[in-house]
Amino acid sequence: MLHKRTIRTMLAGIAMATLAGPAFALDGTDLVNKLNAASGTSGWTISYGSIATDGNTVVLAGTQVKPVGGEAAAEVGDVRLEGVEEDGSGGYRVETVRFPDFNKTDDGVTVTATGLQIEGLAIPAKVESGTLDSMLMYDKAVSGPLTVTRKGTEVFSMSGMQAGVERMADGAGVTYDATFSDIKANLTQVEDPKARETIEKLGLQTLAGEMTMKGSWALDTGRLSLDEYALDFADVGRLGLSLAISGYTLDFINALRQAAEASQANPNKDEANAALGMSMMGLMQQLTFDRAAISFADASLTRKVLDVVGAEQGVSGEQMAQSLKALVPIMIAQLKMPELQNQISKAVNTYLDDPKNLTISAEPKEPVPFPMIMGAAMGAPNTIPEVLGVKVTANE
Incomplete structure (x- = not known):
């Protein structure tokens, strides 16, 4: 009886192992092939020296990243994919992609970065034209500290970066965000004596x-x-930029990639550049300008600049401000755009x-095709502010 139970138990174990085996046997080569199929639409591919699979972990040794159609590949090193699972449709879901620490010195400048990784990477089973599955998607990309050292002195650093991507409902598009934290820049290493003197006077x-x-991005x-691209520095101010264009579709992206590939493949560089330029001109006709704005919120920098520049002219910062208020209308008179000139003068005086x-914005009533903007720039540049709906405001 014991012998029969033992045999049944052994057979059950063998059956379970047989059924479970394929679910846990990852095909690293298949994963990379599908990764390259998806990443190729974004303009790059990866290669590797060897693949090692251990459970749900895949290690790509000697990884290189190469632009599609490009010549030089960037050395990455050993990339570790952890928590790899098949998604049930032939694709893969990777919990964490870990990259090796970066440390490179070139011409006396050393750049180091640690803690580089991607979380929630989705690799589709096949590239489907016109859908988000034609692109690699991820939940989050992060890095640890990054430093830039020049001749032994740290000139730039940040404590880390975090970027996220989220799909819209029904695959209509994506939203994205990123934060680069604790940025520090050391300006004492600026070599130009005049610039260094000005930096010291400003206390920067x-x-x-x-x-x-x-x-x-809407598909x-x-x-x-x-919607926001901002640099915010203490005791300086916040510089913000926003922009929106339409027509940047997947077809447009593919056409850009194909034009770049054709240019790279042409050994005659002059001919290749000319053809690429013509292709770009044609593709630009598909784009429309929706809106743009650039703004600066002061955090004491303006008064400091006025004081420093005024001292160089032998006047106070307040007197320098009054001189600028009188000078600006004369400087912009050549624009021959009365309405915009009045806006600029009023905004400068207020500021x-x-x-x-201080904000400069461009928001036309209807999106403006890029060819119309280029035509205005060549034929009647003074009409561009009206075409784009340019406004200049202060303290709003």
């Missing part, structure tokens, strides 16, 4: 702040929106009286 030997970014219209914020 070091800068500390962060950079943030967020936006969205159907190709509307690429950069110099009480530096808070």
Whole structure:
């Protein structure tokens, strides 16, 4: 009886192992092939020296990243993919992709970065044209500290970066955001004596702040929106940029890639560059301008600049501000755009009286095709502000 139970137990174990085996046997080569199929649409491919699989972990040794159609490949090193699982449709889901630490010195400048990884990487089973599955998707990309050292002195650093991507409902597009934290810049190593003197007078030997970014991309219209791109530094101010264009579709992206590949493949560089330029001109006709803005919110920098520049002219900062208010209308008179000139003068006067914020925006009533903008620039440049709906405001 014991013998029969033992045999049944052994047979059951063998059956379970047989059934379970394929679910845990990862095909590293298949994973990389599908990774390259998806990443190729973004303009790059990866190669490796060897693949090692251990359970749900895949290690790509000697990894290189190469632009599609390009010649030089970038050395990455050993890349570790952890928590790899098949997604049930032939694709893969990777919990964490870990990259080796980066340390490179070139011409006396050393760049180091640690803790580089991607979380929640989705690799589709096949590239489907016109869908987000034609692109690699991930939940989050992060890095640890990054430093730049020049001749033994640290000139730039940040404590880390975090970027995220989230799909919209029904695959309509994506939203994205990124934060670069604890940025520090050492300006004492600026070599130009005049610039270094000005930096010292302004008390800006070091800068500390962060950079943030967020936006969205709609698949159907190709509307690429950069809602915020901001640099915010203590005792300086916040410089912000926003932009939105339409027509940046998957077809447009593929056409850009194909044009770049054709240019790289042409041994005659002059001919290749000319052909690429013509291709770009044609592709630009598919894009429309929706809006753009650049703004600066002051955090004491303006008064410091006025004081320093005024001292060089032998006047106070307040007197320098009054001189600029009188000079600006004369400088912009050549624009021959009365409405915009009045906006600029009013905004400059308001800002110099009480530096808070200054904004230049362009938001036409209807999206403007890029060819129309280029035509205005060549034929009647003074009409561009009206075409784009340009406005200049202060302290709003």
